[in-house]
Amino acid sequence: MNDYIIATSSTSDLPRTYLESHGIPFIPYPYTVGDRLCEDDCREETRAAVYAGMRNGDRLKTSMINEFVYEEFFRELMETGKDVLFLDMSREMSVSFVNANKAAEVVRPDYPNQKLYIMDTYCISGGLGTLVDNLVERHEAGASFDEVIAWGEENKLKIAHRFTVDDLNYLKAGGRVSNSAALVGSLLSIKPVLYVPDRGTLDVAKKAHGRKAALRAILSGVLNDLSRVDATGTKIHILHADCEADAEWVRSEIFKAHPEVGEITISGLGVVIGAHCGPGLLTVFYLCDGRRPE
Secondary structure, eight states, rough: OOEEEEEEEEEGOOHHHHHHHHHEEEEEEEETTTTTEEEEEHHHHHHHHHHHHHTOOOOOOEEOHHHHHHHHHOOOOEEEEEEEEEEEOTTTTTHHHHHHHHHHHHGGGOOTTEEEEEEEEOHHHHHHHHHHHHHHHHHHTOHHHHHHHHHHHGGGGEEEEEEESOOOHHHHHHHSSSHHHHHHHHHEEEEEEEEEETTTTEEEEEEEEEEHHHHHHHHHHHHHHHHTTTOOOEEEEEEEEOOOOHHHHHHHHHHHHOOTOOOEEEOOOOOOHHHOOOOTTTEEEOOOOOOOOO
C-alpha cells in the first residue's frame, strides 16, 4: 500500500513548481522584511525579489514555526485518512523540529488508525530537498510507507551539503562569526567554505581567499565525493542566492569531470537560509557515500 503523504517545510528549498507537480504539502516558515510579515512561499520570483531587496539594503528576520501551527498543519493532512511522513530541517538548526514533535504527540491520539512519522533529517536547505526528492521518487515508484522511511533513515547522512557565502556580515549578524572575524575576513576577502556534518550543524570546512577560490573548493569537494562512488545518474542540486552565473560555472565543471552524472538542477535558494547567509550564497547537494569536509 503506497497511499500516503510525504510533506515537508519551505526550508527544503524545493521550487514551488516541484512541490505542486508532485503533490507535496509544505508548511511555510515566516519571515519579516522591515515591518512586513511574509511567508516563505517557495516561488522562484519571490526568492529573486528578496535577494534583489537585500542587495539594496533590506534586512530580513526569520522565525520558528510554533507547535500550534504544526498541529493545524498535521491535522489537515491526517484528515485525508492517509499516513503522513513529515520532514523538516535539522533539529540543530532550529527548535521547529522540537515543536513539530510536540504537535505530533497531540495529534496522533486522535487518529489511532493512521501513522504520523516525523523524521529527524540532519539536513538543511537543498540537502533536505534532496532527501525529500529521493523519498518522493521511491513513493511514486510504489514503495510502501515503511520502506520509504527505512530508506530515508539509512541514507539521510549520505547527503552532502556544500556551501560558500559572499558576505561574512550576514553570518556575523546571526552569531556564527565574531565582529572581528567578519571585519578581518571582509578586508582580506576571505570566503568560508561550509558543510553539514553528521550532527546536522553548519560548520566551516576551510577558508578560501577570494570568491573564485571558494567556488573551486566547493567543486573540489564535489568531485572528490563523486570519484569515490559510481556517479552514473547521480542527481545534483545547485541552489544560489542571486549568483546564477557561478551556479552555471559549477554545473559546467562537474559535467566536464563527470559526464556520467544525471540531471544537475539550478534554482534559487530559499528565503530562510538566505536571510542568514545573504546574497551570493551558493550551495551544492547530492547523494554520496558519506559526509566529509573536503
